[in-house]
Amino acid sequence: MKRSLAAFFMLVATGPSFADDASSKLAFFYDSCVSSGPDFERTSERAKADEWPSMAQDLALTFTPMENPEALEGWIVSGGESEGFQALVVSRADVGGKTVEGCTVALGDIDATAFEKALVEKVNAVSAGEEQGQDRVYKRYTASINGRNEAITLTLPLYAKGSDQIIASAVAEQQIEH
Template sequence: MAYAVVILTMAIFCLVTPIHAQDTASAFDFFGRHCLVDGPNFMRTGTIALARGWIPLSTEILMTLAPMENPEAIEGWLVGERRQRTVVAVTRATVGGKAVEGCTIAMSDIDSVGFERSFFQRTDAEVVQEERGPRHVHKLYSLIFRGRRELVTLIVPAEPAERNYVVGSVIAETQQEN
């Protein structure tokens, strides 16, 4: 599944990505702002997408980015906020009887090693699992961020180059709005 995510995401980037690169801190900040800091939030992300004019993507494309199987709802967009294009997807599902939401961001033309460095500098993530394939590494982390337990997945190239890609996902229990 993770291999299909990387292949499809890279195909999307080949069609839409300009040559310019964004700095690593900015890429991580984007991930943090939309997925990590307040956790995944289906409604909030949809509102932001509408307000900023993000380009909606088809469900078929987005299903490869879903961080959990069989989501009950999925929406996603092609974003031009950074100089290069980024794909943002949000999901809702029930896992083990609990309502969860997921947020995935796929970015190209960034320093994946620097992105991971920023991730560890700003979180207390603990490694849960790591699977190394010939083309990418799938890393699963657990962390508590602002009192909320989150599972974070990072998919990075097995052989990082100066500029490459990151697919980052966050899954957390749905927060009830008061």
């Protein structure tokens, strides 16, 4: 899986690379996945309204932190040189008898260090551990946002260079509106 993610980013990173403002991409992740928690239906409706191009299911599956999701959708949100690459994937799965939803963004041309620092400060995230791969580091955090506990995972380059590719995911128990 990790190898296919690197290959995917190489495919979308065509043309000159421009480091994007980390705060605008953090706002995209926060607004789409964190502030109200992952929400499969809300995000799907937004994608249809904004006419985002769909992503192939097998590619979307490489971005979700959940194994065997019951529902999965993904979109390419942008890819122009001025904006940098952005993709969004939502998923839903049964974990231990509870329905959980996940929301993931893949971002290109971003300062990974600035993104992580700003996210941790914005949501008052608490470190829950990390693992190091061959060329990536996987950092896990927990945060309570608007009374809802969320697990946040960042997939960052082992050696950030300021115009990086990252994956940020939030997972939380599904909220049922009454």
